[in-house]
Amino acid sequence: MNDGMNQFLQVFFEETEEHLASLELLLLGLDLEQPDAEELNGIFRAAHSIKGSAGMFGFDDLTAVTHELETLLDRIRGGQLALHAEMVDLFLQARDVLMRLLHAHQHQQPDPDIPTAATVQQLRTLLEKAPEPTRVDDSFGFFGQAPGQPGQPGQPGQAVAEDDDFGFFDDAPGAPVAEDDTFGLFAEVPGAPQTEATAPALAIKSVPTVQSAPAKPASHEAESSSIRVSVEKIDSLINLVGELVITQAMLGQLGGALDPSVHERIHQALAQLEHNTRDLQESVMSIRMLPISFIFSRFPRLVRDTSSRLGKQVELQLQGEHTELDKGVIERLSDPLTHIVRNSIDHGIELPEERIQAGKPACGTVRLGAFHQGGSIVVEVSDDGRGLSRERILAKAREKNLAVHDGMSNAEVWPLIFMPGFSTAEMVTDLSGRGVGMDVVKRNIQGMGGRIDIDSAAGLGTRISIRLPLTLAILDGLIVAVAQTHYVIPLTYIVESLQPKASDIRGLGGEEGSVIRVRGEYLPLLSLHDLLGESSPALPPEQSIVVILEADGRLFALLVDDLVGQQQVVIKSLEQNFRRIDGIAGATIMGDGSVALILDVDALPRLAERQGEALHALDQF
Structure with a gap:
């Protein structure tokens, strides 16, 4: 494959990963009782975009899955199919299959174990249960239907159907709402009659003309105001700026030996060079800064799946998602955070009946937050679970022949869990109990120039704080x-x-x-x-x-x-x-x-x- 096509493929892989991440977040945030119309439309658009791009590159397996997914989502947002929890589970499974297929194509390593056909069949089975949708006219609703036309209630005057104007015009009073390609931007006017086939299951508020008018230009402006640049080019630029900083310091030291009264212009030029170098360095460093939501967005799914497997009820609260951190730090922070959050759910949060007996809500809480403190960023994972067991930790330490005693403070006991092979789990599961993980977490954090601290109280919960440098350059x-x-x-x-x-x-x-x-x-x-x-x-x-x-x-x-x-x-x-x-x-x-x-x-x-x-x-x- 030529270099030009490889370049387009790389863009496809990156954009598809973004679409899949967006699809997962929107699915996890859906309210099953009253799903938000814009969230449904966002999920549909993500699947639709993946399907179109995959078809263009000939990735038929991706196209097959997204086609069934798109069709189901279209029935749901059109009101022909009610949303339920099992359906969301299947959509998330389909998303995982799409991600595996994408990575297989990206690395050119076909994986026969990916359940593509089974996923397509499961989606089709759901689709067969849905009633046939009403036919949507190919004119995209540009022309209204005549009064008394079959399938519509008779109304005086011409009915105004939805069109592709993205909410620039309000519906006329009494106009029926038809299914079209406007992604649900139009609300049904109260009192408008509907037939059984076209009545939507969702109440969607109309978008005011003032707010929706710039919708199209904003989209095009966003596309034209950004450019994709490889990380290697950014790293090279940062290295060059670093060398420039060193060179500027050398010139500043040489200039300091010159008499300011004789070499005034040189001193002024050196001062300007220092100012410009600092501005350049700050601008270049900001390119590598990413919001920590880049990794926080992975945890709603992790918490949902882990708590379901353990039979626990857990709510995830995110704070400080817009806190920015160097890209290199963010990428290396993902695995340690994943292990800590899993431990919080597995070891910290109790089963619902245990929590109720302890006077707690049945649903536990895991908080994941980030904030700046001095020249560092602090990432905290806390829970309101049972807390660390001082007795079990000391007993395990004695089994491993560690020098411990009952007079140790909690600040000395808690770090023992970072010892290699240390685990207080009563049984080995696929989530924990093998004593592998927390020592690796600490080693990874220290490798980034950071540190990790623990604070815990019996019956109240545990807080693990990770302090990291803002940048590594x-x-x-x-x-x-x-x-x-x-x-x-x-x-x-x-x-x-x-x-x-x-x-x-x-x-x-x-x-x-x-x-x-x-x-x-x-x-x-x-x-x-x-x-x-x-x-x-x-x-x-x-x-x-x-x-x-x-x-x-x-x-x-x-x-x-x-x-x-x-x-x-x-x-x-x-x-x-x-x-x-x-x-x-x-x-x-x-x-x-x-x-x-x-x-x-x-x-x-x-x-x-x-x-x-x-x-x-x-x-x-």
């Missing part, structure tokens, strides 16, 4: 120096910096660490010199600089030798190019060509705890 940082080595602290963690006084610093004795008094408040004081194991002697605290940082909602002070300045830096993976170092999130190239290490601020308190310093020294005051 460029950040604004404060350059600090420790023993002639430069480090970068992301600006989003910094509260303030100050020159400490010796009288404000107090040691706690032994290896308990130190605290510093800042405006009457005592904060744990960590030394970056000691944390990273610098061999040269550290400066006295009163000759150093203290940077106040906020991580995990808590403040602590970090002692450094000097402040070098603020700079935008390009993140390079240290683990891929060298090895992983505790407390270091990555590296960057400075303007003079040297390498600076980017601090993992969230990891510094934990690193201090492992080294015997007391992060909780504040609790003693």
Whole structure:
């Protein structure tokens, strides 16, 4: 197949995936008692679009399934067939078959196990139960029927039928509503008589002329205002912008050595270059940003299917779907979230009878939310189920010969579930119980430079929080120096910096660490010199600089030798190019060509705890 046809095929595969995702979401949101007309029309249009495009490329299996699906949906939206739960289940099964067929064609790997023929037969069986629809005139309703015409009630004057004007004109009083290709934009006027064959089962409100007039131009404008670009091209562009940022930093450092009074125009040009580079970087980075609804949209179906298999009633609540995140982070976040949500339903949410006995509603709730916090994005999965069992977790830990004791705090017990092979499930099912998953979840989150935290209360539920960087490419940082080595602290963690006084610093004795008094408040004081194991002697605290940082909602002070300045830096993976170092999130190239290490601020308190310093020294005051 030539390159031109491959290009068209790629567009077809992408658009069909979008149509199938839209079809699934609309099916899951249908109200079986009073289905919304626009949702029915949206489902019909998705199936109709797939059928037309698949037929053009000769994908007969896709066309066969969508043809039966389209016909059934047309009967439903026309009122000839009532919608019920089993029908929605079958439509979702058909959607899954279409997705499998699409992937088989996309990868040119035919799959004989796809139940295409069985799905078509099931859809036809449903179709055979539906009455024959009334005939729709090929004129698309441009011409009204004459008074007293067969099949219509006699009305004085000519009847006005629906047409293809997409709601630009209101129906005349008493006009009968006929089935046509207007996708249900016209409402039946109250009091209009109908025959049994044409009476719709849905009450559809008319679309006001003012709102519907720009419908067609808006559609064409949306199509012409976007363009499909491959991810590889975007990644290449981001890499080039990253190199431009490094080059701009080098020029800025060279320009700083020039006398401003003599080289004023050079300084002005460098300032303009810095401004333009920052604007370009922000614009390019925004291209990769996608709303997290890109993956949130998968979970209504997951929750529906999982709860049905377990005999539970679960409601999914989504919050912050429009929160934007880097595309690379979103793609790697999908699998961990899927496992966490399944665990919430399987282990957390109780059976309806158990919930009623506990004084809870029979239907459990799983909440999936996202929001920005500082320079990170936080994704939370919470439920109102039974919560984690501290006793069972400790018992399982003892079985695995882990060093645990009854005096451990909950904050120390909950992370045990992330140990490899750890599971408290009483029986092994196809959903859980094999001890595989949560350790992989934690490893994947940490691999993205994030962390995962758990908070749980018996009988009230569990909340799992995932904190991730907004982007994986460029950040604004404060350059600090420790023993002639430069480090970068992301600006989003910094509260303030100050020159400490010796009288404000107090040691706690032994290896308990130190605290510093800042405006009457005592904060744990960590030394970056000691944390990273610098061999040269550290400066006295009163000759150093203290940077106040906020991580995990808590403040602590970090002692450094000097402040070098603020700079935008390009993140390079240290683990891929060298090895992983505790407390270091990555590296960057400075303007003079040297390498600076980017601090993992969230990891510094934990690193201090492992080294015997007391992060909780504040609790003693």
